[in-house]
Amino acid sequence: MNPLTHPTRRSLLLGGLALLAGCDHQPRASFKGVDLSDATYKGEFRLKDAHGRERTIDDYRGRVVLLHFGFTQCPDACPTALARAAQVRQMMGKDGQLLQVLFVTLDPERDTPQMLRDYTAAFDPSFIALSGDAKTTKQTADNFKVFFRKVPTGSSYTMDHSLLSYAFDPNGLLRVGMRHNMPAEDCAHDLRQLLI
Amino acid sequence: MRSSLIALAALLSAAAACAEVSVQDAWVRATVPGQKTSGAFMQLTSTTDATLVGARSPAAGVVEIHEMAMGENMTMKMRAVPGIELPAGKAVALKPGGYHIMQLDLKDTVQAGGKLRLTLLVKDRKGELDAIDVELPVKPLNAKLH
Numbered sequence: 001m002n003p004l005t006h007p008t009r010r011s012l013l014l015g016g017l018a019l020l021a022g023c024d025h026q027p028r029a030s031f032k033g034v035d036l037s038d039a040t041y042k043g044e045f046r047l048k049d050a051h052g053r054e055r056t057i058d059d060y061r062g063r064v065v066l067l068h069f070g071f072t073q074c075p076d077a078c079p080t081a082l083a084r085a086a087q088v089r090q091m092m093g094k095d096g097q098l099l100q101v102l103f104v105t106l107d108p109e110r111d112t113p114q115m116l117r118d119y120t121a122a123f124d125p126s127f128i129a130l131s132g133d134a135k136t137t138k139q140t141a142d143n144f145k146v147f148f149r150k151v152p153t154g155s156s157y158t159m160d161h162s163l164l165s166y167a168f169d170p171n172g173l174l175r176v177g178m179r180h181n182m183p184a185e186d187c188a189h190d191l192r193q194l195l196i
Numbered sequence: 197m198r199s200s201l202i203a204l205a206a207l208l209s210a211a212a213a214c215a216e217v218s219v220q221d222a223w224v225r226a227t228v229p230g231q232k233t234s235g236a237f238m239q240l241t242s243t244t245d246a247t248l249v250g251a252r253s254p255a256a257g258v259v260e261i262h263e264m265a266m267g268e269n270m271t272m273k274m275r276a277v278p279g280i281e282l283p284a285g286k287a288v289a290l291k292p293g294g295y296h297i298m299q300l301d302l303k304d305t306v307q308a309g310g311k312l313r314l315t316l317l318v319k320d321r322k323g324e325l326d327a328i329d330v331e332l333p334v335k336p337l338n339a340k341l342h
Contacts, residue, residue: 073231074233074274075296075298076296077272077292077293080293083338083339086338115228115231119337122336124338147269151274153298153300154276155258156232156258161272162270163266163271
């Protein structure tokens with residue numbers, strides 16, 4: 001190995017790091033969540049509501065949409081995320097009327113339309129539950145890069161699944177991913193940004 | 197009336213026999229018709245080293261101790277665990293995002309404002325098993341947690 005090549009390599013490396021640091025400081029959108037504006041996936045869906053009507057993001061133009069994947073037999077994460085969504089809607093005051101919360105089931109086998117309607121209404125009557133058959137559910141999850149799988153427990157099964165909630169702007173574009181531990185205040189902040 | 201008095205007496209005697217574990221802020225989440233599962237949450241403090249090894253409820257076919265863990269890519273994993281350690285004098289929280297007691301095969305809808313009976317099974321250092329009866333208030337699905 002030629003020791004003379006070392007400084008060159010190091011300076012190249014340092015140069016690369018400086019470039020990365022520079023990217024960090026660029027004024028990007030002021031979201032507190034994960035900016036998905038440039039994500040490779042767009043979050044398309046074509047699912048049925050509790051009345052059997054087919055729904056796509058186009059049905060909610062003019063409103064911000066907060067979409068969460070889950071299942072009603074979930075004891076912890078899903079109710080926590082939906083309770084936060086209800087809190088966020090209240091926090092947004094009058095703007096809350098421009099927020100549409102969607103709950104997409106990852107467990108269409110057990111989650112009947114009636115159960116889904118009762119479930120989402122228990123959090124906020126304005127929330128809408130959407131579902132599809134097993135194939136459509138998998139396709140929709142893939143469209144959001146959402147991971148899920150059944151895990152047997154006791155006499156039944158539970159599900160592992162991704163916990164990001166997704167926000168669309170009033171033009172129907174996927175914009176922000178909201179982490180499970182993100183406070184309601186921060187979610188409300190990001191959704192307000194989408195309404196400006 | 198008579199049966200509820202007997203139940204109350206049973207609760208009181210159970211509480212007296214197992215006074216070393218205190219249960220605080222216990223609650224369970226309501227369900228909607230058709231929903232067969234619900235999580236119960238609480239804070240447990242044992243005066244001596246002990247382990248919560250299980251639970252049962254007349255309202256549920258199966259009761260398990262679960263732990264929620266966040267894996268890679270914000271993936272939530274829920275797993276049954278054999279027990280939860282209760283170190284002497286330390287308050288151990290069973291709360292959303294961590295441990296919960298999972299009711300499976302619920303026989304009826306769990307109504308907000310009602311109560312759910314649960315028996316906690318705690319093993320002490322000598323390996324002796326104690327049963328602690330608790331009545332959990334049922335909170336609505338959209339209960340704020342913080």
